[in-house]
Amino acid sequence: MNRDVIVIGGGTAGMEAAGQLAKAECKVTLIEKEEEAGGHVRNWCHLFPDRRNSADVVKYLSDLINQKNITFLKGTSVESINKSKKKFHIKTNRGHEMLSDAVVIATGFDLFKSEKKEEYGYGIYNNVITSADLEAMFRSGDLRKQNGEIPGRIGFVHCVGSRDEKSGNLYCSKLCCVTAVKQAIEIREHLPESKVFCFYMDMRMGGAHYEELYMQSQEKYAVNFIRGKVSEVGESINNGLIVKVEDTLAGRPLKMELDMLVLMAGMEMAEGGRKIAGMSGLNTGENRFFAAADNHFGSNISNIKGIFYAGTCTAPMNITETISHARASVTEVMDYLKESNI
Amino acid sequence: MQFDPFVIPFNIGLYFILIYVITRSVIWFRDLSKPDKLRLQRGFFGIAFGMSLKEIFMESLIHRKILKTNLRLGYMHMSLAFGWFLLILFGTIEADIFGARHLNAPYKAIFFRFFNPEHGKTGFEAAYGFLMDLILAFILSGLLLAVLKRFYSKIVGMKKTTRLKLTDKIALTSLWLIFPSRLLAESFTSGAYGTGSFLTGTLGTWLATFLPARQMAYPFWWLYSLSLGTFFILLPITRYMHIPTELFLIFMRNSGIKTGDKAGTYSEVQTYSCSSCGICIDACQLNFSAGITNIQSAYLMKAIRNNDDVTDIAYNCLMCGRCDQKCPVGIELSPIRMIQRRGGEAENDIRNIYKGYFRSRQSVNPENEIIQANYNFLKEEEPGKTDIIYFAGCMTHLTPAIKKSMVKILDASGLKYNFIDEHGGVCCGRPLMLSGQDKEARELINFNSRMIWKSGAHTLVTSCPICYKVFKESYYLDVKVLHHTQFIKMLIDDGLVKMNFLHKKVVYHSPCDLGRGSGVYCEPKEVISHLARLEKSSFEDENSLCCGGSLANMKLSSSIKKKIALDAVNALTKNNPDILATACPLCKKTFSSVTEIKIADIAEIAAEALIAKPLKIYSSSHLTSIKELANI
Numbered sequence: 001m002n003r004d005v006i007v008i009g010g011g012t013a014g015m016e017a018a019g020q021l022a023k024a025e026c027k028v029t030l031i032e033k034e035e036e037a038g039g040h041v042r043n044w045c046h047l048f049p050d051r052r053n054s055a056d057v058v059k060y061l062s063d064l065i066n067q068k069n070i071t072f073l074k075g076t077s078v079e080s081i082n083k084s085k086k087k088f089h090i091k092t093n094r095g096h097e098m099l100s101d102a103v104v105i106a107t108g109f110d111l112f113k114s115e116k117k118e119e120y121g122y123g124i125y126n127n128v129i130t131s132a133d134l135e136a137m138f139r140s141g142d143l144r145k146q147n148g149e150i151p152g153r154i155g156f157v158h159c160v161g162s163r164d165e166k167s168g169n170l171y172c173s174k175l176c177c178v179t180a181v182k183q184a185i186e187i188r189e190h191l192p193e194s195k196v197f198c199f200y201m202d203m204r205m206g207g208a209h210y211e212e213l214y215m216q217s218q219e220k221y222a223v224n225f226i227r228g229k230v231s232e233v234g235e236s237i238n239n240g241l242i243v244k245v246e247d248t249l250a251g252r253p254l255k256m257e258l259d260m261l262v263l264m265a266g267m268e269m270a271e272g273g274r275k276i277a278g279m280s281g282l283n284t285g286e287n288r289f290f291a292a293a294d295n296h297f298g299s300n301i302s303n304i305k306g307i308f309y310a311g312t313c314t315a316p317m318n319i320t321e322t323i324s325h326a327r328a329s330v331t332e333v334m335d336y337l338k339e340s341n342i
Numbered sequence: 343m344q345f346d347p348f349v350i351p352f353n354i355g356l357y358f359i360l361i362y363v364i365t366r367s368v369i370w371f372r373d374l375s376k377p378d379k380l381r382l383q384r385g386f387f388g389i390a391f392g393m394s395l396k397e398i399f400m401e402s403l404i405h406r407k408i409l410k411t412n413l414r415l416g417y418m419h420m421s422l423a424f425g426w427f428l429l430i431l432f433g434t435i436e437a438d439i440f441g442a443r444h445l446n447a448p449y450k451a452i453f454f455r456f457f458n459p460e461h462g463k464t465g466f467e468a469a470y471g472f473l474m475d476l477i478l479a480f481i482l483s484g485l486l487l488a489v490l491k492r493f494y495s496k497i498v499g500m501k502k503t504t505r506l507k508l509t510d511k512i513a514l515t516s517l518w519l520i521f522p523s524r525l526l527a528e529s530f531t532s533g534a535y536g537t538g539s540f541l542t543g544t545l546g547t548w549l550a551t552f553l554p555a556r557q558m559a560y561p562f563w564w565l566y567s568l569s570l571g572t573f574f575i576l577l578p579i580t581r582y583m584h585i586p587t588e589l590f591l592i593f594m595r596n597s598g599i600k601t602g603d604k605a606g607t608y609s610e611v612q613t614y615s616c617s618s619c620g621i622c623i624d625a626c627q628l629n630f631s632a633g634i635t636n637i638q639s640a641y642l643m644k645a646i647r648n649n650d651d652v653t654d655i656a657y658n659c660l661m662c663g664r665c666d667q668k669c670p671v672g673i674e675l676s677p678i679r680m681i682q683r684r685g686g687e688a689e690n691d692i693r694n695i696y697k698g699y700f701r702s703r704q705s706v707n708p709e710n711e712i713i714q715a716n717y718n719f720l721k722e723e724e725p726g727k728t729d730i731i732y733f734a735g736c737m738t739h740l741t742p743a744i745k746k747s748m749v750k751i752l753d754a755s756g757l758k759y760n761f762i763d764e765h766g767g768v769c770c771g772r773p774l775m776l777s778g779q780d781k782e783a784r785e786l787i788n789f790n791s792r793m794i795w796k797s798g799a800h801t802l803v804t805s806c807p808i809c810y811k812v813f814k815e816s817y818y819l820d821v822k823v824l825h826h827t828q829f830i831k832m833l834i835d836d837g838l839v840k841m842n843f844l845h846k847k848v849v850y851h852s853p854c855d856l857g858r859g860s861g862v863y864c865e866p867k868e869v870i871s872h873l874a875r876l877e878k879s880s881f882e883d884e885n886s887l888c889c890g891g892s893l894a895n896m897k898l899s900s901s902i903k904k905k906i907a908l909d910a911v912n913a914l915t916k917n918n919p920d921i922l923a924t925a926c927p928l929c930k931k932t933f934s935s936v937t938e939i940k941i942a943d944i945a946e947i948a949a950e951a952l953i954a955k956p957l958k959i960y961s962s963s964h965l966t967s968i969k970e971l972a973n974i
Contacts, residue, residue: 116934119740165900166935232739234765235746242765255766 002027003337004100006090008078008276011039012061012319013311014106016326019064021104024334028070029098033077033272037065039108045138047319048175048182049209057319077272081280081307086340088306101342102333105282105290105302106310106326107273111265112161112169120157120263121233125241127151127260128233130160131176134183134262143190147239151194151259154187155243156180157230158200162266171287173266173316177204180264181217188221197224197258199245207318226254233261267316282307290314300329306340308332344442344457348560349449352567355574356448362578362699363586369700370590370607378599378608385597394593402588403427407670411621418491419619421484423585428477436470452570455528455542456563462537475539478528481521489518495620507648512572513580519569527566530559578699581644587614588671601677603780609681612673616643622665622675627888631909632902634658639665639675642682656682658897660906661776662888663858683778722789725797728760731821733790733813735806736769737927743942744805744927747949748826752803754952755838760797770804772812776894783816791817803829805945807856807926808893814860825856827866827925830948834872841951844874846920848947851879851910851933852886853926866925869944873951874921879914887913889924891932908936915939923947 003026007018010032018030036042038061044054065072073096081103082089090098114122114130121128126146129137137143145151158180162173177200184196203225205211217223227249234242240257247254269288277284283303285291290313293301300308310329311322374382385391400406403424409416430451437451438444440461450457462471492514506514525542532538533546533555549555577583591611599608622639629635637658645652656679666675725731732752734745752759768790771783794802794817802821804810813823824832833839848870856862863883870876881887890906911933915922921940924930933941 118743118931118934121742124742124746168904168935232742234739234742244766 003102003342004029004098005102005104005333006031006088006098006100007104007106007310009039009106009108009272009311009313010034010037010065010072010074011106011108011311012041012057012322013108013313013326013329014039014104015061015065016323017104017106017310017329018070019061019067020327020330021333022065022067022069024330026069026333026337029100030065030070030072031076031078031092032072032074035075037062037072037074040111040132041319043132043135043139045135046182046186048178049207049213051182051186078276079279081276083304083306086306086342101306101340102336103307104310104329104333105273105276105307105313106329107270107276107313109267109312109316110270112167112173112268114160114263114265116167117160117164117263119232120160120230120261121235121241122263125233125235125261126239127241128263129260130263130265131179131183132265134187138183138186138190143187145259149259150191152191153195153197153256153258154260154262155230155241155256155258156184156196156198156262156264158198158264159229160263160265161268163201164266167266169266169268169287171316172204174204174206175316175318176264176266177202178207178210178213180262181205181210181214181223183262184223185213185217185221188223195224196221197226197256199226199228199230199243201227201229228254267312270313273313280304280307287315300325300332306336308336344450346453346456346563348564348567349453350567351564351571352449352452352574353571355571359574359577359586366578366700367590370611373607374599375606378594378606381597381599382594385593390593390596390598394589394596397592397596398589401592401670401672402585405670407672408619408621411668411670414487415491415619415621418484418487419617421480422488425477425481425484429474429481432470432474432477436474440467440470453563453567455531455538456559459531459535460537462532462539462543468539471537471539471543475541475543478521478525479541482525485518485521507644509576510580513576513582516569516572516576517582519565520573523562523566523569527559527562530555530562534559581616581618581647583614583647584617584671587611588617591615591671591673595672601674601681603677603681603684605681605685609678612671612678613643613646615671616640616673617671618644619670621668621670625664625668627660627662627664627890627906627909628658628898631890631906632898634902639669639673639679642675642679643673646678646682652682654897657895659895660854660888660890660892661894662854662892664885664888667858667884680776680778683776684780685778722792725760725762725793727798728758729799730757730759730801730803731794731797731799732759732761733767733770733802733804733809734761734763735767735804735809735927737808737931738805739763739766741927741930741943744930744945747943747945748803748805750949751830751833751839751945751952754954755833757838759803760799762793762797770806770809770812771816772808773893775812775816777896787812787817791819794819794821801829805927805943807853807860807862808928810862811855811859825860825862825865825925827856827869827944828862830869830945831865834869839948840953841873841948842953843872844947844951846874847877847917848874848921848923849877849879849914849917849919850944851881851889851914851922851924851929852883853924853929854886854888854892856925857886858884866923866944869948870923873947877917877919879916881910881913889926889929889932891928893928903932904936907932911937911939921947 005021005026005028007014007028007030010030014030015037018028021028038058041054041057047054076092076094079091079093088100088103111132158176161167161169180198184198187194187196203214205214226247228246230243230245232244236242236257241261243256243258245254283291290309292299292309292314302309308329310326311317317325405416405419408419433451433454437446437454441450462468528542529546529549532542533550538546594608594611601609618640620640623629626638637655642652642655645655659679661676663676669675732748738745769786771786774783799821802813802823803826804813805826807825810825850867850870867876887910889910890903921942923942923944925944930941930943
């Protein structure tokens with residue numbers, strides 16, 4: 001039995017899929033464009049809902065791909081995919097030419113480029129940061145403004161590049177709400193003197209233990225939740241951020257000065273995934289993510305026989321869902337190999 | 343007396359249309375405002391009259407503008423208009439010279455060959471006949487193009503042609519029949535008498551070989567007369583009304599009459615002057631980017647003429663003004679559309695039975711419910727005395743990079759300025775105006791005017807072309823209004839700021855309200871070429887595209903707006919520039935949302951190129967341009 005499978009993308013989904021495929025005795029090549037495997041989780045500090053250290057997840061995944069059946073190609077990206085008969089022919093930017101029997105696409109997501117919502121001032125005002133920047137601060141253990149001061153009033157803007165027709169993303173990224181809640185709690189723990197405000201449209205707490213965390217953030221950590229979208233951000237004379245927002249519950253416009261503003265950037269189809277969609281003829285949906293063959297029982301299956309999807313290249317997912325989805329893709333791959341007598 | 347019953351339809355039609363046009367002109371003149379009446383009277387005895395004659399010849403007959411944009415389409419229009427004019431002119435002369443008497447009734451000239459079948463035997467007569475045949479052939483060649491255009495519009499280089507209503511179709515058919523029936527009638531007559539020149543003569547001789555020419559001629563003379571008569575009678579209720587109306591339009595325009603903001607004679611004359619040529623359809627981005635082909639100006643004009651409900655058409659428009667620039671008749675299409683918007687959803691109740699011929703006058707603005715549109719709740723802050731006011735505008739507050747750049751540049755200039763809406767201000771009023779709510783907008787205008795007036799400034803600088811246009815046109819202020827591109831240009835020229843040269847390729851997108859809307863084309867490009875390498879695009883100046891984000895259209899879905907934006911970006915960035923520069927916060931926002939290419943306002947590029955220097959407050963009296971401004 002010598003069945004080759006190529007997994008494109010070495011994040012959570014790709015690593016999980018590669019590991020499970022290797023366990024099922026496939027010869028796996030895992031292609032990752034960065035110098036290190038791990039994807040977005042590597043940059044995160046703690047994970048919701050239980051705030052476990054993300055390093056645990058990275059360690060689990062790294063151990064999983066540390067098998068003799070797996071070849072890990074770092075710093076490599078796919079240049080072309082061609083199918084002839086039942087073989088996939090893949091070329092990379094580093095000159096590899098590979099043949100495989102099946103392909104798992106696990107190209108994941110990119111964070112929405114917050115500069116595009118210029119009215120929030122990311123890249124223009126020093127103390128406007130994204131959720132990912134904040135997570136990096138948590139990792140360094142040093143939560144400060146650009147000038148080194150400790151921020152006193154911190155705001156979170158939900159739905160940046162999600163549920164926003166003008167940004168071209170009509171869908172909900174679904175993790176940002178709970179991430180904001182988690183980060184708000186962490187800020188309050190780091191800086192007990194601080195005041196935290198979340199500006200939200202809806203609080204979408206549809207996951208195990210999310211609602212409890214939300215409750216806790218209000219009762220225990222006194223995070224303020226203001227329902228309304230931020231319309232614009234300006235700068236005050238003393239370099240504070242002036243945030244204009246409508247409080248739709250109180251029915252009045254608000255203008256408040258904050259020290260720091262965190263933008264909850266949504267998830268978009270990854271640039272790499274878009275390139276692969278362009279070169280391979282894989283279908284994408286209106287939300288630009290890969291379109292699965294069936295929403296209910298074919299979420300790993302693509303429109304090309306032998307190519308399968310794993311993880312957030314099809315839709316926003318949290319770590320738990322990504323790992324489940326990656327495992328499911330392995331089942332699909334094994335079924336396919338068996339049915340095709342490979 | 344030469345007479346035959348077949349001339350009756352023609353005569354009825356001709357006298358009908360003459361009486362109609364005279365009546366109509368009287369009504370139009372009566373409805374003019376007093377100043378416009380005076381303008382027209384002055385124009386009649388002044389230079390305007392001569393200019394109009396020249397323009398009528400160049401545009402209504404030769405169709406110079408259409409020829410310049412589209413040779414085949416221009417030829418089609420020219421051959422029909424100019425050819426027909428020549429046919430009538432030379433026909434009248436022919437009847438006068440060769441007819442039984444001088445000063446004949448018009449029908450004698452039109453049906454000359456019927457009444458003078460033997461004509462054309464002598465050398466001179468034959469030469470004249472040759473000329474007449476030549477003119478007829480000229481018209482027929484254009485007609486052939488027109489027929490082909492109707493069925494296959496690409497033949498004249500057009501992607502779309504206008505759709506017609508029933509009366510238009512009948513009139514069109516009668517128009518199409520006029521010249522072929524004349525050709526056949528003349529040919530048969532010539533065939534029977536052995537006269538006629540290269541066209542009618544040859545065709546007639548050939549037809550006479552197998553047909554009884556003398557008997558065949560008569561029905562065709564009837565057909566010729568009937569088609570002329572039908573055409574004349576239908577003319578006022580079809581688009582062909584543009585033929586007589588355009589003459590009035592040209593004369594009125596040359597006399598200095600403008601569309602204004604209310605419906606009146608001039609807007610009506612313009613509406614009737616539209617020939618539905620369809621050039622505006624090809625120019626419209628809603629057509630070529632979004633596939634919407636029922637709202638273009640030609641359709642608006644038609645809907646107004648037909649007293650149809652125009653609300654949907656009037657509001658589904660980016661108001662980019664591309665069609666205004668392309669209209670060969672020079673109709674002020676956007677102002678007319680604005681009049682329709684101001685008319686609101688009001689119905690034209692008063693419809694009379696002759697509505698096609700004498701349509702009820704367009705409803706004037708319905709009185710809106712009295713809304714307490716005042717802004718008393720806003721704190722009117724006392725602005726400090728200053729020389730220059732910077733008004734960023736709402737859209738610029740949503741694109742803080744522009745705002746920040748302007749502050750940097752203003753600080754560097756050392757001029758005394760006041761950022762008047764730094765902490766929020768009141769809207770300039772244009773979005774309300776674009777949705778037809780002038781009264782409400784006036785409240786905003788008054789509020790802002792008071793602020794500006796109190797500051798004592800001599801110059802107002804704005805970053806947003808939307809604000810710029812409204813400050814220039816609808817505010818009555820004793821200040822010089824500048825767009826920031828003009829202001830930066832002035833700072834550079836006066837040596838108030840020093841700039842580095844950035845080695846970047848920049849393509850400029852001219853915003854609608856700044857370019858076509860306000861005529862500011864040069865300064866933005868001059869600033870760019872001072873700072874970086876300005877690249878040309880295929881959509882410069884008057885031909886620039888709309889970004890698709892226009893405030894003027896509230897009917898389009900986001901996805902269509904994005905499609906328009908994407909098409910525009912792709913068209914502008916064909917040569918892979920480093921930066922796509924614009925001078926409007928709305929254009930910047932719209933473009934940024936659809937592309938990864940760097941979009942920047944000229945102010946941002948200038949701020950990047952700016953060489954910092956110590957802050958020093960100059961007195962404005964040292965500076966040439968600024969000094970000139972202070973003296974206004």
